[in-house]
Amino acid sequence: MEGSKDQIVDVGSVVEALSAEDDDVPIYEVESLCMRCGENGTTRLMLTQIPHFRKILLSAFDCPHCGERNNEVQFAGELQPRGCCYTLKFPAGDTKMLNRQVVKSESTTIKIPELDFEIPPEAQRGSLSTVEGILTRAAEGLEALQEERKKVDPNTAEAIDQFLLKLRACATANFSFTFVLDDPAGNSFIENPYAPSPDPSLSLKFYERTPEQQAALGYVADTPQIGESVEAVTGTENHAIHQIAREPHGAVGARAGRQAIAQGNTAEFVEAICRYTAPEEVMTFPTTCGTCSSRCETRMFVTNIPYFKEVIVMASTCDACGYRNSELKPGGSISEKAKRTTVIIKNVKDLSRDVIKSDSASVKIPEIDLELASGTLGGMVTTIEGLVTKICENLERLHGFTDGDSLDEEQKKKWIDFKTRLNKLLSLEECWTLILDDALANSFIAPVTDDIKDDSQLTYEEYERTWEQNEEFGLNDMDTSSADAAYNN
Known part of the structure; x- marks a missing residue:
C-alpha cells in the first residue's frame, strides 16, 4: 500500500467525519510489510458507508520503524451497471471550485485535456480527496525523482519542470482547464454543491463498458489469445x-x-x-x-x-x-420530431399513471426547480409515484455527501429542504407538474381516461430537434436514401 505522505490520516478520524453516528464499527489490524524499509508495520481496516453514497473499505498503514504512513479507499459494494464519466470545467481564478470533494475508485482515469495529461488507474489508488488534493499529489509524484532525472536526462527533467508549472497553475486556479474523471466501474463521484439543481460546470454521462474494460474489472471475457493462428x-x-x-x-x-x-x-x-x-x-x-x-x-x-x-x-x-x-x-423508425409530455398531478389516481421513460428523456418538475438531464435515470417502466421515488434515491446516491461532518450547515439545510419538498409531491399537498422531454419521442405517460383527448391534465407537444440533438444521436450523418429506395422498389 504505497502512497504519499500528504495522505497521512487516521482511520478512526476519517470514519468519524463520514459517519459520526456509527461508533460501533470494528477496526481490524493486520501486520503488513513496509515497502520502504522492509520491516513489518500495521494496517488498520474499517468497513463503513459514506451517507447516501456507497460502502467503502478504509485502510491505513503505519510503520513504526521508518515512519511511513499512507491510506487507501476501496469499494466494498457491487460494480454499477454502467461506467460513468464526469467532466468539470474550471474557470481561471475560482479557487473555491478546487475544494470539491472527489471519490476516486481504483479503476478511475483522470484527464486534463488542455495539458494532454492523464493519471492512469494504477498511478493513484482509490481515495477520498478534493480536486486540489488530486492535482497536488500528481505534481508531487512527478517531482519526486527530478534530482535523479537531472543527472541522467537533463532535457527530460527540464520538460517535466515546465509541465509542473502548468499543473500547479491548475491546482491553484491560475489556469482554466477541464477535469475529466472516467470510471468504468461507475463508483466514482464529484460533488455538486448546487444539488439537487444542475451544475452548469459539471456534466455526467453513463456508458456501456467495452469488453476490455470488463476484463480489467475482473469479468470473464472469452477473447482469442495473441499468437493464435487464423x-x-x-x-x-x-x-x-x-x-x-x-x-x-x-x-x-x-x-x-x-x-x-x-x-x-x-x-x-x-x-x-x-x-x-x-x-x-x-x-x-x-x-x-x-x-x-x-x-x-x-x-x-x-x-x-x-x-x-x-x-x-x-x-x-x-x-x-x-x-x-x-x-x-x-420499435419502428426514429420519430421526425421530438416530443414534450406534460402532466398535472392533482390526486392519487394521477400518481398511478404508467410512465415509460427512455434513455433520451429528461425530467423536469418546475415547482421544486428540479431538472434531470437525459440518461440520468436510464430507461425505465414505472408509475409517476415510482419515478419520483427513483429520483429521490438516485439523487442521494449520485450527489452524496448530504449528511455528516463533510457538509456545511447551509448546504445540509438546503438538501434537507429539497428532500422535504420532493416527498411532499407524493403527499399531494398541492398540484404539481411533471415534464418528460424526449428528443427521440420514445417516452410515454398513460392517460387516465378511455380517450386521450378527454384527459385535460395530459398534453403532448412536438417540436423540431436542434442540430446539437441530432448530432448527439448520430442523425446528422445518417443516410437512408439507398435503403428507402430498395424498400420502395
Whole structure:
C-alpha cells in the first residue's frame, strides 16, 4: 500500500467525519510489510458507508520503524451497471471550485485535456480527496525523482519542470482547464454543491463498458489469445456456430414469456407491461451475456401500447453469473420530431399513471426547480409515484455527501429542504407538474381516461430537434436514401 505522505490520516478520524453516528464499527489490524524499509508495520481496516453514497473499505498503514504512513479507499459494494464519466470545467481564478470533494475508485482515469495529461488507474489508488488534493499529489509524484532525472536526462527533467508549472497553475486556479474523471466501474463521484439543481460546470454521462474494460474489472471475457493462428480462431467460430444451431430456440407461450420477464425485473415492470398486452407467443434466441460472456437466453415479444407506439420487450437471464435484465425498446423508425409530455398531478389516481421513460428523456418538475438531464435515470417502466421515488434515491446516491461532518450547515439545510419538498409531491399537498422531454419521442405517460383527448391534465407537444440533438444521436450523418429506395422498389 504505497502512497504519499500528504495522505497521512487516521482511520478512526476519517470514519468519524463520514459517519459520526456509527461508533460501533470494528477496526481490524493486520501486520503488513513496509515497502520502504522492509520491516513489518500495521494496517488498520474499517468497513463503513459514506451517507447516501456507497460502502467503502478504509485502510491505513503505519510503520513504526521508518515512519511511513499512507491510506487507501476501496469499494466494498457491487460494480454499477454502467461506467460513468464526469467532466468539470474550471474557470481561471475560482479557487473555491478546487475544494470539491472527489471519490476516486481504483479503476478511475483522470484527464486534463488542455495539458494532454492523464493519471492512469494504477498511478493513484482509490481515495477520498478534493480536486486540489488530486492535482497536488500528481505534481508531487512527478517531482519526486527530478534530482535523479537531472543527472541522467537533463532535457527530460527540464520538460517535466515546465509541465509542473502548468499543473500547479491548475491546482491553484491560475489556469482554466477541464477535469475529466472516467470510471468504468461507475463508483466514482464529484460533488455538486448546487444539488439537487444542475451544475452548469459539471456534466455526467453513463456508458456501456467495452469488453476490455470488463476484463480489467475482473469479468470473464472469452477473447482469442495473441499468437493464435487464423485457422484456430476460424475453427473456434465455426464450432460456436454449430453450437448455436443446436441450441433450442423458437417460440414459447405467453405464460413462459411473462415468467421470463418477471425473472429479470420487478413485479412493477411486469404489471405495467402486461397490462397492455397478453402476448400469444414469445420468441427465444441464444445470446451472449454482456457481463461474463457466457451463453445465455433472451426472450422477446412485440406489442403495441395504445396512444404510443410499437415496442419490443426483451428479457435476458444468465445461469452462469446470475445476471438478469428486462428492458423495453421502441420499435419502428426514429420519430421526425421530438416530443414534450406534460402532466398535472392533482390526486392519487394521477400518481398511478404508467410512465415509460427512455434513455433520451429528461425530467423536469418546475415547482421544486428540479431538472434531470437525459440518461440520468436510464430507461425505465414505472408509475409517476415510482419515478419520483427513483429520483429521490438516485439523487442521494449520485450527489452524496448530504449528511455528516463533510457538509456545511447551509448546504445540509438546503438538501434537507429539497428532500422535504420532493416527498411532499407524493403527499399531494398541492398540484404539481411533471415534464418528460424526449428528443427521440420514445417516452410515454398513460392517460387516465378511455380517450386521450378527454384527459385535460395530459398534453403532448412536438417540436423540431436542434442540430446539437441530432448530432448527439448520430442523425446528422445518417443516410437512408439507398435503403428507402430498395424498400420502395
